[in-house]
Amino acid sequence: MKIINAFRWNEGYVQPCEIRIVDGVIAEIGHTLSKKEEEAIFDAEQTLLAPGFTDVHVHLREPGGEHKETIETGTNAAVKGGFTTICPMPNTNPVPDSEEKLEELTEMIRERANCEVLPYVSITKEQQGHELTDMRALKEAGAFAFTDDGVGVQSAAQMKEAMKKASQLHMPVVAHCEDNSLAGDGVVHEGDVSKRLGLPGIPSSAEAVHIARDVLLAAETGCHYHVCHVSAKGSVQVIRNAKQAGIHVTAEVTPHHLILSEKDVTEDDAMFKMNPPLRSEEDKRALIEGLEDGTIDFIATDHAPHAEDEKKQSMKEAPFGITGLETAFPLLYTHFVATGKWSLGQLIAWMTSKPRKVFSLNRREIEPLHPATFAFIDVRNTEVIDRHAFVSKGKNTPFDGREVSGIPVCTMIDGKTVWKEWKEK
Ligand SMILES: NC(=O)N[C@@H](CC(=O)O)C(=O)O
Numbered sequence: 001m002k003i004i005n006a007f008r009w010n011e012g013y014v015q016p017c018e019i020r021i022v023d024g025v026i027a028e029i030g031h032t033l034s035k036k037e038e039e040a041i042f043d044a045e046q047t048l049l050a051p052g053f054t055d056v057h058v059h060l061r062e063p064g065g066e067h068k069e070t071i072e073t074g075t076n077a078a079v080k081g082g083f084t085t086i087c088p089m090p091n092t093n094p095v096p097d098s099e100e101k102l103e104e105l106t107e108m109i110r111e112r113a114n115c116e117v118l119p120y121v122s123i124t125k126e127q128q129g130h131e132l133t134d135m136r137a138l139k140e141a142g143a144f145a146f147t148d149d150g151v152g153v154q155s156a157a158q159m160k161e162a163m164k165k166a167s168q169l170h171m172p173v174v175a176h177c178e179d180n181s182l183a184g185d186g187v188v189h190e191g192d193v194s195k196r197l198g199l200p201g202i203p204s205s206a207e208a209v210h211i212a213r214d215v216l217l218a219a220e221t222g223c224h225y226h227v228c229h230v231s232a233k234g235s236v237q238v239i240r241n242a243k244q245a246g247i248h249v250t251a252e253v254t255p256h257h258l259i260l261s262e263k264d265v266t267e268d269d270a271m272f273k274m275n276p277p278l279r280s281e282e283d284k285r286a287l288i289e290g291l292e293d294g295t296i297d298f299i300a301t302d303h304a305p306h307a308e309d310e311k312k313q314s315m316k317e318a319p320f321g322i323t324g325l326e327t328a329f330p331l332l333y334t335h336f337v338a339t340g341k342w343s344l345g346q347l348i349a350w351m352t353s354k355p356r357k358v359f360s361l362n363r364r365e366i367e368p369l370h371p372a373t374f375a376f377i378d379v380r381n382t383e384v385i386d387r388h389a390f391v392s393k394g395k396n397t398p399f400d401g402r403e404v405s406g407i408p409v410c411t412m413i414d415g416k417t418v419w420k421e422w423k424e425k
């Protein structure tokens with residue numbers, strides 16, 4: 001039994017609160033609780049309490065890419081960033097595309113993870129886009145959603161077949177939307193930046209065309225269709241229209257697409273190379289508007305760690321992707337909450353309750369009977385992002401050197417402290 005002493009966002013205000021935790025569960029919340037003699041006080045007075053964040057789009061690289069990240073280092077990065085649930089993508093080696101491989105992965109997670117990890121399974125075998133996985137068997141083995149993230153499902157017929165099956169199983173299909181015949185060998189957004197740097201571009205239509213195709217298929221099959229990392233204005237419009245037409249479509253956006261644009265890509269620097277690419281200022285504004293009006297449901301990081309020597313290469317050679325778990329909350333807090341554009345409640349909802357609702361995960365609120373699973377946020381001090389200080393193996397971020405506030409300093413799962421940066425008094 002212990003009492004946490006902190007602040008929380010409650011009914012539109014930041015308010016002091018005390019929370020009694022019994023057996024890892026919130027037993028009581030009040031302004032001042034009567035203390036029992038033997039009860040320990042966990043004094044987090046200076047910090048703001050949020051439910052542990054959920055990130056439904058990360059890459060952990062294990063198995064097969066352990067030089068980039070492991071389940072252990074990736075989940076350490078998660079809890080350092082205030083995340084207590086993460087969902088890793090299946091573009092690993094091997095791909096979790098069968099019951100056996102999912103069971104092996106689940107076993108690795110059980111042994112090595114430091115937070116809740118819900119792994120995706122693939123839509124097609126080895127994510128090759130040729131043959132569908134045994135979706136029923138995968139569901140029975142514990143899968144929660146299907147995706148081929150890393151690559152788009154190129155064949156419309158195959159996507160339709162996948163959606164039909166997923167719909168019968170009441171499982172979501174989660175899509176990386178990219179038409180390869182349009183994206184070609186592009187490495188940055190096709191527009192101002194591709195011209196300026198003389199690099200091959202990826203047009204916005206490469207994304208929007210897939211989303212338009214897929215919302216029609218979702219309407220036909222009745223499937224819950226979720227769009228990964230939306231980056232373009234046209235995509236937001238297609239999703240908005242589909243929602244208005246009553247199609248079951250949901251979508252996510254990354255912190256980097258909300259904060260950066262092609263304008264920030266001033267040289268051939270692979271720290272700014274990710275898929276989808278950073279697009280125009282107009283696209284960025286449409287993403288913010290889409291999130292604010294509910295067209296886009298929530299925020300996910302697309303944490304994509306890569307090794308230092310891989311990202312030292314030129315834009316043309318380096319792999320796509322940047323890390324996100326350790327920078328997401330501070331960047332969004334600094335950019336949107338500290339400036340008064342969003343309320344703290346909005347940001348917290350986009351990082352926990354909204355994604356959990358979309359994927360039918362247990363609710364996670366600061367309410368009695370909920371698990372004592374929290375992020376403690378320091379909103380008083382600022383810090384400079386130092387990529388070399390990341391606990392993730394991936395040091396690849398375009399945000400190095402940025403001053404931020406809203407820093408997660410402690411994370412608790414079921415009443416146990418799994419990360420803490422401040423010294424106990
Ligand atoms: N986003 C990226 O730029 N890269 C991801 C793949 C993906 O999310 O499509 C990766 O696995 O590195």
Ligand SMILES: [Zn+2]
Pocket residue numbers: 149150151176228229275276
């Ligand atoms: Zn992707």
Ligand SMILES: [Zn+2]
Pocket residue numbers: 057058059089149150302304
């Ligand atoms: Zn991804």
